[in-house]
Amino acid sequence: MVASLQGWYGRKALALSGYGETKNAEENGMRVTICIGSACHLKGSRQIIEKLQRLVAENGLADKVDLNGAFCSGNCDHGVCVTVDGELYSLKPEDTEAFFENEIKGRL
């Protein structure tokens, strides 16, 4: 599941390789990072990751969207901490489809 460690905002981020993402996206595409810290895990980060992986694959965006996991960034107060190119969002699993349409697909 975890193939490599990468720097991200001074923290370690886990690349979610093995889920269909491509190396091209790591270099050129949109970087989407989902917190896998314990608080976000309890709020559904796993479901969000699985939904985003499916949506990225179904929309043929694996070469444009780089999905990553990250440890706690201290933004645990609301939903699951997700960033898009460094911009912070707070998600519930049930909001993932709308988030994908508006903030990922809608920006490409």
Ligand code: FES
């Ligand atoms: S556990 Fe996700 S931001 Fe803290």
